[in-house]
Amino acid sequence: MIKRESVYKIGVIGKPHGVRGELQFRFTDDVFDRCEAEYLVLDMEGILVPFFMEEYRFRSDEVALMKFCDIDTEERARELTGTEVYFPRAMAEESSDDLSWAQIIGFSLIDSTSGKVVGEITSVDETTINLLFEVKTESDVELLIPANEDLIKRLDAKQRSIEIEIPDGLLDL
Structure with missing residues (x-):
């Protein structure tokens, strides 16, 4: 089980983009790109669950279009809208000498x-x-x-x- 103190918030899932399960991800920290993470942690009704990333591309400095494994329809993607996204502190600290404001x-x-x-x-x-x-x-x-x-x-x-x-x-x- 992932403990809340072992992660920190980096953003929130926005609305679906297209019909193949791609989502808008509004982020405050691009640590997932800097350390080439395989997954992000989503808060699913109070339970922290890892979601593996299939691919993503940046739309702006604050938004990425994200595709998670096994999220293949607009309906499945819509279920994640508004979900808070977290990143493991240990992975972030391994990849950087500098901490972001979100990490503190x-x-x-x-x-x-x-x-x-x-x-x-x-x-x-x-x-x-x-x-x-x-x-x-x-x-x-x-x-x-x-x-x-x-x-x-x-x-x-x-x-x-x-x-x-x-x-x-x-x-x-």
């Missing part, structure tokens, strides 16, 4: 000054000029922490943690 979801954020865990990174907001980590504390408070590379002191993929220099007073707000 679920990492612990540590204040480099105090050494204390601030919380868990729940998402990365790239919609503004300043990149922000969205962090949930143990007391369920949601924080926005600047993700400036100058503030990041250490990243440990094995321990799944990021040590960051948090600007004075930010945690007191």
Whole structure:
């Protein structure tokens, strides 16, 4: 069984493309292409299931036309519409020295000054000029922490943690 902590979200399945089972795959991380993966993991009603890729081609920087093995009709493809797509963390880490922002979801954020865990990174907001980590504390408070590379002191993929220099007073707000 695939555990949720061993994968990270890279996109969502869109609508079918044509009548032979091809799908639009909207992705936020093209790791499946960089490490030549054989399969992607789809969330099928809460169960993570591997789907082997037959072929794919890029339509844009954010969309690929994907064909999975044994998905041969438009009806079968339509059943997957809206399904979240995940990628195994271990495969991604083997293929790259650099982690994508999507890969750090679920990492612990540590204040480099105090050494204390601030919380868990729940998402990365790239919609503004300043990149922000969205962090949930143990007391369920949601924080926005600047993700400036100058503030990041250490990243440990094995321990799944990021040590960051948090600007004075930010945690007191």
